[in-house]
Amino acid sequence: MPESPFLEEARSLVATVVVDDVSDADPEEDLRDWGLDSIRLVGLLADLRAEGVVIELEELAGEPTLQGLAGALERARP
Amino acid sequence: MTAGLEVVDRGSGTPVVLVHGVGGSAATSFASALPALARHHRVLAVDLPGSGPGAMPPEPAGGWTADRVADAIATAVRSRVDVPVLMLGHSLGASLAARTAVRHPGLASGVVLAAASLERDARSLLTTRLWRRLLEVDRTALGQYLVMTTSSPSWLNQLREQDLDDLAGLAADLVPDGTALQLDLAEQSDLAADLALLDVPVTVVLGDEDPLAHVDPWRRATARAGLESLVWSGGHDVLAHHPHELAALVRRLAAPTATDQITDPLRRIP
Numbered sequence: 001m002p003e004s005p006f007l008e009e010a011r012s013l014v015a016t017v018v019v020d021d022v023s024d025a026d027p028e029e030d031l032r033d034w035g036l037d038s039i040r041l042v043g044l045l046a047d048l049r050a051e052g053v054v055i056e057l058e059e060l061a062g063e064p065t066l067q068g069l070a071g072a073l074e075r076a077r078p
Numbered sequence: 079m080t081a082g083l084e085v086v087d088r089g090s091g092t093p094v095v096l097v098h099g100v101g102g103s104a105a106t107s108f109a110s111a112l113p114a115l116a117r118h119h120r121v122l123a124v125d126l127p128g129s130g131p132g133a134m135p136p137e138p139a140g141g142w143t144a145d146r147v148a149d150a151i152a153t154a155v156r157s158r159v160d161v162p163v164l165m166l167g168h169s170l171g172a173s174l175a176a177r178t179a180v181r182h183p184g185l186a187s188g189v190v191l192a193a194a195s196l197e198r199d200a201r202s203l204l205t206t207r208l209w210r211r212l213l214e215v216d217r218t219a220l221g222q223y224l225v226m227t228t229s230s231p232s233w234l235n236q237l238r239e240q241d242l243d244d245l246a247g248l249a250a251d252l253v254p255d256g257t258a259l260q261l262d263l264a265e266q267s268d269l270a271a272d273l274a275l276l277d278v279p280v281t282v283v284l285g286d287e288d289p290l291a292h293v294d295p296w297r298r299a300t301a302r303a304g305l306e307s308l309v310w311s312g313g314h315d316v317l318a319h320h321p322h323e324l325a326a327l328v329r330r331l332a333a334p335t336a337t338d339q340i341t342d343p344l345r346r347i348p
Contacts, residue, residue, distance in 0.1 A: 018110070019111065019113060019322055020113030020114065032109055034113055035112065035113045035114065035321060037109035038249075039233075039315065039318050042241050042244065042245055045241070046236065046237055056240075056244075057241070057245075057248070061244075061248060
């Protein structure tokens with residue numbers, strides 16, 4: 001089954017900031033196990049904000065997963 | 079007999095032992111590089127007493143000291159692997175990695191000291207005191223203080239006010255129960271003395287904007303002792319910003335090929 005466009009976007013965004021290969025990461029897996037530490041997460045959100053996509057850290061800090069990021073992207077897109 | 083430390087044991091290959099600093103943990107302090115390291119190595123990341131998800135290990139008779147933690151690290155490593163390991167420590171973890179290697183000859187094939195203070199100076203004394211005080215009176219302020227002292231100014235300046243508050247909040251949430259004990263250990267550390275006793279290759283990694291571990295004392299020490307010294311961009315959190323570089327460094331040091339074993343003087347930054 002193809003991924004939702006937001007999940008696909010979340011995956012490619014995370015792939016740009018972590019050293020691990022997240023192409024196989026389960027949408028519900030904790031991304032901290034894939035190398036997404038707080039520095040990388042905050043940096044990622046800062047980059048998104050520069051493009052007008054505003055996601056607050058607290059939306060993700062509790063659920064740092066691809067699914068969590070996809071949901072946040074869906075909410076943040078105008 | 080030493081109490082058992084929790085270890086994050088991941089990957090396979092030549093073993094590398096990671097030791098975090100004050101207020102860190104095996105899982106969080108090396109999070110950005112751990113997946114890359116585990117691709118080529120068996121990574122044994124040790125939780126110092128009072129860090130990580132597990133309960134505080136039982137205190138040895140006489141309490142935890144740097145020597146007893148070093149012995150506990152050696153026990154944790156030896157119970158899992160029986161070949162020499164590359165020991166890599168960050169900050170306090172660097173002092174403990176060096177102490178472990180000194181007290182347990184044959185355990186380490188090499189030591190990497192990252193963002194480590196060579197000597198206890200006035201600033202490190204005041205740093206541990208203020209850290210301890212903030213731990214007692216105000217966790218929010220401690221989070222702000224940690225962000226301010228561990229991140230490089232140039233990285234922080236790219237962030238918005240809200241990001242800074244968020245980061246400080248995360249830092250405050252991550253403060254482990256063992257912080258006070260780990261500050262005690264930091265106050266006991268004497269890396270310069272241990273360094274003089276180490277008889278394995280030592281590599282020093284520093285952040286160019288690290289207010290806690292200055293480049294200058296290391297410049298003199300590494301030139302004198304002929305140690306490899308690398309300066310990467312970043313603050314006290316230098317390793318978190320350079321997962322690729324860290325993985326490449328560990329790969330070179332933990333699995334030296336015949337060519338790599340020949341010392342290249344050009345590699346050494348005086």
